[in-house]
Amino acid sequence: MKKIGLTLLTAFVGGAMALGVYKLAENKYADNMTLEDKQKVYFASNPSTAAVVSSAGAADFTQAAAEVTPAVVYIRTTYADKSNGQQDQLEQMFGQMFGQRMRPQGPQMASGSGVIISPDGYIVTNNHVVAKAEKITIVTNDHRSFEAKVIGTDPNTDLALIKIEATNLPIVKLGNSDAVRVGEWVLAVGNPFKLNSTVTAGIVSAKGRNIGIIGRGDDDDDNPFPVRQQENPSLKRGIESFIQTDAAINPGNSGGALVNTAGELIGINAAIASHTGSYEGYGFAIPINLAKKVLNDIKKYGAVKRGYIGVSFADLSDPEAAKSVNSDKTNGLYVNSLVTGGGAEQAGIKTGDIITKVEGNPVYESSDLQERVGRLQPGDKINLTVLRNGSEKNFTVTLKADAPAARTTAVSKSAAELFNKLGASFQPLNAAQKAKFRVNSGVLVTQVRPGGIFDDTEIPVGSVITSINKQPINSVADMDKVITSLKNGRLIITGYYPDGGSFSNVFEVQ
Structure with missing residues (x-):
């Protein structure tokens, strides 16, 4: 028995020595390998994962364009004449004398796009497309004209639900924006520069973009949504978790469809990043999974019902915000304060915690939490992981109701x-x-x-x-x-x- 044990020990020591000598030789050889050879060795040891599954269909756009275009409408809005009698007459007279450019006189008009999502006439568009409009005219792809009424709006997501009196309308199938992958092909369908039924193609450039534009209207009483430090998820300023695309989007595309090549609606085009006001390569769409909750609430309740975690935080992806709270972390959300009696406080979250995950998914910046909470109702539960004293802890937070939905938009004889x-x-x-x-x-x-x-x-x-x-x-x-x-x-x-x-x-x- 001892002989067998000694033999096994000898074999083990010999094997370890041989392996050690092999590793030394391998490392010495690796030092002399070309970069290309190192690549081959790496990928031989680390084979690629299975093919990534996205929401895209075939890489052909003709079928998707044919299915979606009939359900994207042109929206023309009319606004009240805000001229001021005698003052405007003087402005007109002296402006003409001195060659100044005059403000247009009479009722003002604007245009945008919308997407039919129900055969009985419900249409989704942007809040900013219909805000304060006195008259909303819808022109369908087959050139029929309808007057629309506003069912409800949500400035926090820049979404609006409007309705026309019609039946058997073509609709766009709602997709799953969570399944969208960076790099997949998408189509933008809308009416840029009043060019009806325009289709452009591009790829998804990024997801979860927070560009700080919602709540930044010139006539808003509220300040723009803060960038450095955000109160969230009271979500009162704006929910931004945009899908970024390089499909050409221009003025007039607002409220139009962003679809995958299967013809499924994955986003509502809302904004562009531009120095000129026209397309420069960056377009942004509201994810349809967030829009579904907003639109269903508006249809059912006339306004959006939101649940709130009850924290204010600093986004640690901003180095200055991280420095201000003495954190060396570069991702996550530092909890600055808690709402007394709020869901976070009751769940056991404390000031100084860093929110690192939501529903098991990493939180790199505010939009990762923002959109997820924005889909939920008061009373819903959400699982948060926080970093506290060097270790992670899990908490289940019950979202609390807050004040009624924000006062919002839209305002002729029909x-x-x-x-x-x-x-x-x-x-x-x-x-x-x-x-x-x-x-x-x-x-x-x-x-x-x-x-x-x-x-x-x-x-x-x-x-x-x-x-x-x-x-x-x-x-x-x-x-x-x-x-x-x-x-x-x-x-x-x-x-x-x-x-x-x-x-x-x-x-x-x-």
Whole structure:
């Protein structure tokens, strides 16, 4: 028995020595290898992984273009004449005398694109395409014209859901933006420079881009979404996790489709990075997986319901932000503070933690967390991994509800125009709400958009509309019916404020 053990030990020592000598010889040989030979050795030892599966179909664009183009529409918007009487007349006169360039007189117009996503007329577009418009005209690919009404908007993602009265419309199939891979072919379909039904091709250049443009409108009361340090996910400023593409996108493409070569909608074109205002190689689209949640909420509730983690943080991918919190990490989100009673605090997350993963996926910058939370509702749970004292800990955070959705956009004599002029979104009252306000009919105001009648007369979110022109209102369809039969241009809107106080306002609609 001892003899056998000694033999095995001798064999083991001999093998180890032989292996050591081989490794020394291999290292000496490797030092003399060409770079090309080293490459061959490396890939022989580390074979490529299986073929990457993306959301793309075949590398031929004709079928995808044929399927998508009929469902991408041209949007023409009309805005109120903001001229100022005598002052504008003087400006016009003196401007002509001194050769100054004059502001256009009369109603203003703009254009964009939209994508039909439901056969009964629901269309997705950008919030900035329809914001504050008094009249929205849709021209389909087969040259039919419709007036659209705004169902609801979400400035936080720059999305809007509008609707036309039509049936059996062609639609674009919703894809899966999570499956999109950098480098795959995509098509942008829209109406740049009023050139209807234009298709351009490119590749996905990057994902999860945060370029700091949402919430940066010139007329916004809010400051631009901060770059160095962001309050998130209260997500009140803007949710940016764009798909970047080099498919040519120009003014007029906003709200149009970004599709893969299978003809599936993977994004809504929203912005370009440009010094001139025209295409310079960088276009950005809102991922469709984020848009699905926003659009479904708008359709169901009239506004977006969001859940919030309840933290403010510094994005450590910014070296200055990392330095400011004395962190040597180059990725993750440093927790600066917690909302008292918020989901993060209740889950056990602490100030000074660094959020490193969301649902097991690495967090390199704010957009990695931002988009994931933006898809969820109050009450949903999300799994976060944080780095604390050198080790990672996992927490399950229940998202909390916050204030009602932000006041938003859109604001003529058709029913659609008058509906848009009200500048609000609605949903039917449930039994509990009827009992609370002691009414038998009514709709709840779920969103108020700047520039509309409800905004001007300070009818806030949470109010209840019980009748218009003395006709009971239980749905948006009831409102359409009353507005359509409007005879004298007068609306009498009756209801209750959120605190229970009643109102009956009379509006002269021009």
